[in-house]
Amino acid sequence: MADAEAGATTLSTAAPPQLPPSFCAFLRDNHIDASVYSTSRKLPRYVRIIRYRQRSQEFIDSLVQQIQADSRCKVTRVDSVPGFIEIADQAVRLSQISAYTNGDIVGMDVSSGIAALALSVEPGDNVLDLCCAPGAKLLLLSDLLDNHSAAQRGTVTGVDISPHRAATCRSLVKKHAGSDKGFIRVFVDDGTTFDCKAPQHGWHDPQATQAASISSDTALPKSKRQRCIVPGQPWFAPRLLSTVYACSGTQLYDRVLVDAECTHDGSLVHVQKYEQWGWEQLDAQVVDGNKSVTVPILQSRLLENGWRLLKPGGVLVYSTCSLSRFQNEFVLGGFLARHTEDEAVLEPVPLMASNSTESDGGSIVTSPIWTPVDDEEWDRAGLSQRRSVFSRMRHAVRLNPLVSNTSGMFIARIKKLQHGARLEESEIVPLALPSSIQQQA
Numbered sequence: 419m420a421d422a423e424a425g426a427t428t429l430s431t432a433a434p435p436q437l438p439p440s441f442c443a444f445l446r447d448n449h450i451d452a453s454v455y456s457t458s459r460k461l462p463r464y465v466r467i468i469r470y471r472q473r474s475q476e477f478i479d480s481l482v483q484q485i486q487a488d489s490r491c492k493v494t495r496v497d498s499v500p501g502f503i504e505i506a507d508q509a510v511r512l513s514q515i516s517a518y519t520n521g522d523i524v525g526m527d528v529s530s531g532i533a534a535l536a537l538s539v540e541p542g543d544n545v546l547d548l549c550c551a552p553g554a555k556l557l558l559l560s561d562l563l564d565n566h567s568a569a570q571r572g573t574v575t576g577v578d579i580s581p582h583r584a585a586t587c588r589s590l591v592k593k594h595a596g597s598d599k600g601f602i603r604v605f606v607d608d609g610t611t612f613d614c615k616a617p618q619h620g621w622h623d624p625q626a627t628q629a630a631s632i633s634s635d636t637a638l639p640k641s642k643r644q645r646c647i648v649p650g651q652p653w654f655a656p657r658l659l660s661t662v663y664a665c666s667g668t669q670l671y672d673r674v675l676v677d678a679e680c681t682h683d684g685s686l687v688h689v690q691k692y693e694q695w696g697w698e699q700l701d702a703q704v705v706d707g708n709k710s711v712t713v714p715i716l717q718s719r720l721l722e723n724g725w726r727l728l729k730p731g732g733v734l735v736y737s738t739c740s741l742s743r744f745q746n747e748f749v750l751g752g753f754l755a756r757h758t759e760d761e762a763v764l765e766p767v768p769l770m771a772s773n774s775t776e777s778d779g780g781s782i783v784t785s786p787i788w789t790p791v792d793d794e795e796w797d798r799a800g801l802s803q804r805r806s807v808f809s810r811m812r813h814a815v816r817l818n819p820l821v822s823n824t825s826g827m828f829i830a831r832i833k834k835l836q837h838g839a840r841l842e843e844s845e846i847v848p849l850a851l852p853s854s855i856q857q858q859a
């Protein structure tokens with residue numbers, strides 16, 4: 419692993435005064451432009467139309483008018499990202515909008531929408547969402563399959579390690595997914611080791627049903643048994659049942675989303691909330707526990723396991739809502755260093771046209787990935803031998819709030835050409851970690 423020094427020369431350290439010193443130090447270590455936090459209050463609020471593809475133009479036009487009337491500010495559709503609406507004033511509460519209370523829209527930043535839509539899910543796909551909770555992207559992915567007959571629909575499998583967050587995801591699915599939710603399942607499990615394959619013949623395949631009835635017959639406590647498969651309902655597999663379901667699928671997934679656990683520093687509105695919640699809680703999320711090191715390692719393992727569960731010819735999207743190069747380019751770089759061009763190739767992120775750096779009037783403006791600016795920086799970062807890996811990354815995009823007018827996000831779309839060799843856990847590491855923090859580790 420290289421010893422990457424932050425190339426502080428190009429970095430703005432003009433953090434808004436309210437940010438605590440520990441967080442500013444994290445920003446410096448992670449090479450994040452602190453001035454981004456001065457934009458947080460200017461960002462709009464975005465919402466997504468539930469089951470957008472099934473809605474008529476008339477319905478959508480009247481929805482926009484209704485949201486405008488309820489929010490009393492400018493409301494527009496996001497032309498380049500289907501199903502998304504921009505509400506100019508971020509302070510608008512969703513609870514004051516009838517379309518939200520009626521269940522026609524959900525709150526979702528357009529950057530998250532771009533990440534989920536980057537999978538290009540098609541009817542019939544078996545989709546895996548390896549860090550699924552609280553479920554905004556899983557719900558969107560489910561919507562993409564929902565207007566097809568059960569035989570053609572495909573399936574969505576969500577996994578999250580946090581039981582209470584997975585339960586929130588399940589509630590979201592129950593509330594908003596269409597009438598037949600039986601093609602969606604949510605596991606409480608560790609995404610770095612999760613091993614349940616997709617069902618062979620759609621959701622109600624005999625093997626899967628048999629596995630479910632086995633789990634009903636076991637001597638599990640009643641509370642656990644009640645959570646077994648109910649036709650037409652989302653599956654919910656607490657950790658105890660995951661091993662039972664493990665035998666229920668036989669094939670690899672067509673699409674895998676690794677919206678990895680991260681330090682959420684790119685979610686500016688979220689960071690801003692700590693002003694009320696207390697900055698010490700932000701430390702717990704971002705700084706404590708040596709997260710600058712542990713999180714990129716976790717992300718590398720999630721990415722690797724998602725890749726293992728993807729079929730050749732399939733597509734994986736790796737995304738984070740962090741702006742740290744250690745959680746983005748260096749995790750992706752470590753992955754590309756382990757997988758040759760014969761196995762893994764990055765593709766352009768859909769909806770982002772030519773990774774535009776200037777708005778053409780309706781599209782979201784993206785920023786290029788981080789790369790060393792000159793020979794000196796390549797050397798200082800210890801990455802001179804890795805130039806080819808960085809050149810393979812050029813289709814990945816950053817959404818930098820300073821120019822995208824969205825929350826911060828990193829998105830890479832990777833096509834799997836073939837399986838590679840099996841890897842030891844010790845090999846699954848990012849390209850580099852913050853050197854100062856490495857010394858403390």
Ligand SMILES: C[S@@+](CC[C@H](N)C(=O)[O-])C[C@H]1O[C@@H](n2cnc3c(N)ncnc32)[C@H](O)[C@@H]1O
Pocket residue numbers: 530548549550551552553554555556577578579580583607608609610677678679680739
């Ligand atoms: C960025 S959030 C995912 C957001 C989600 N994709 C959405 O759109 O609502 C990351 C999630 O990863 C989960 N997580 C953390 N470590 C994990 C692990 N080892 N396996 C699976 N999930 C994990 C966290 O509980 C958290 O819910």
